[in-house]
Amino acid sequence: MAGDDALTIHEAAETTGWSPRMLRYVERSGLVLPERSASGYRLYGPAELQRLRTLRELLERFEVGLSDVSFALRMRRDADLREAVREWLDAQPSRPEHVDAADWLRWEQEKHQRLLNTQLMETAPR
Amino acid sequence: MAGDDALTIHEAAETTGWSPRMLRYVERSGLVLPERSASGYRLYGPAELQRLRTLRELLERFEVGLSDVSFALRMRRDADLREAVREWLDAQPSRPEHVDAADWLRWEQEKHQRLLNTQLMETAPR
DNA sequence: CAAACCTTGACACAGCTCTGGTAACGTTGG
DNA sequence: CCAACGTTACCAGAGCTGTGTCAAGGTTTG
Numbered sequence: 426m427a428g429d430d431a432l433t434i435h436e437a438a439e440t441t442g443w444s445p446r447m448l449r450y451v452e453r454s455g456l457v458l459p460e461r462s463a464s465g466y467r468l469y470g471p472a473e474l475q476r477l478r479t480l481r482e483l484l485e486r487f488e489v490g491l492s493d494v495s496f497a498l499r500m501r502r503d504a505d506l507r508e509a510v511r512e513w514l515d516a517q518p519s520r521p522e523h524v525d526a527a528d529w530l531r532w533e534q535e536k537h538q539r540l541l542n543t544q545l546m547e548t549a550p551r
Numbered sequence: 552m553a554g555d556d557a558l559t560i561h562e563a564a565e566t567t568g569w570s571p572r573m574l575r576y577v578e579r580s581g582l583v584l585p586e587r588s589a590s591g592y593r594l595y596g597p598a599e600l601q602r603l604r605t606l607r608e609l610l611e612r613f614e615v616g617l618s619d620v621s622f623a624l625r626m627r628r629d630a631d632l633r634e635a636v637r638e639w640l641d642a643q644p645s646r647p648e649h650v651d652a653a654d655w656l657r658w659e660q661e662k663h664q665r666l667l668n669t670q671l672m673e674t675a676p677r
Numbered sequence: 678c679a680a681a682c683c684t685t686g687a688c689a690c691a692g693c694t695c696t697g698g699t700a701a702c703g704t705t706g707g
Numbered sequence: 708c709c710a711a712c713g714t715t716a717c718c719a720g721a722g723c724t725g726t727g728t729c730a731a732g733g734t735t736t737g
């Protein structure tokens with residue numbers, strides 16, 4: 426299959442920055458589902474590779490998790506859910522500016538900071 | 552404050568089905584932010600109470616978590632994030648029906664089943 | 678003022694998320 | 708045939724989610 430442009434899981438891992446383990450996890454999350462060969466091997470085509478790369482960028486840029494994107498996908502597919510969530514959010518009662526994002530934003534930022542800290546400690550333990 | 556229609560956290564808890572602890576947690580999640588009295592007491596008005604009740608219904612009906620709704624709220628407020636997620640999902644390459652929701656849906660259902668099981672065991676341990 | 682609230686902060690704990698392994702077993706290619 | 712690679716299933720472990728409880732200290736109200 427030297428001429429084919431579908432990569433196996435290890436090859437796809439190298440060119441996308443995911444680990445093989447994570448490619449399987451991403452698949453189970455429903456976000457990138459590669460074709461399968463007759464014998465069950467995952468086959469990543471150009472489209473899947475691109476999606477995997479942009480997915481990485483999305484997660485890193487906004488500090489969101491796979492589960493968040495999975496939920497967005499679920500909302501995309503489930504009209505009832507999408508509508509219910511939209512209605513609840515639309516009913517932002519009275520002062521949406523009361524939120525001010527003060528406390529909440531600070532909390533979010535601290536969470537991300539904690540994340541960054543642990544990541545830095547892992548990559549530069551000294 | 553007998554004539555006022557704002558409830559304290561324990562009163563709000565009783566009429567909404569949340570625990571006081573969870574009301575604070577819901578607040579920190581950014582989903583329902585009650586006013587505060589001069590001395591810092593949380594004051595739940597009719598609007599907040601209604602939002603808390605409908606939030607419960609939303610979570611139970613669709614088996615979603617507070618974090619999911621929080622993410623939806625974050626997308627609602629952050630246009631960049633919303634757009635990035637939308638673009639990634641829009642790029643559903645080729646076969647969106649390939650997904651079929653077969654494996655993925657089964658996985659989701661098993662997750663919910665596990666949740667239900669543990670909940671049942673807790674409420675009816677025998 | 679004292680009982681009964683409220684507030685924040687911390688400890689605890691089960692279950693889920695995200696990752697990395699390892700094991701047991703099938704597939705591919707030289 | 709056999710080394711290299713793929714597959715699923717399971718163990719592991721750190722960190723986050725969702726809850727409960729408790730402590731130390733302010734507030735409200737009879």
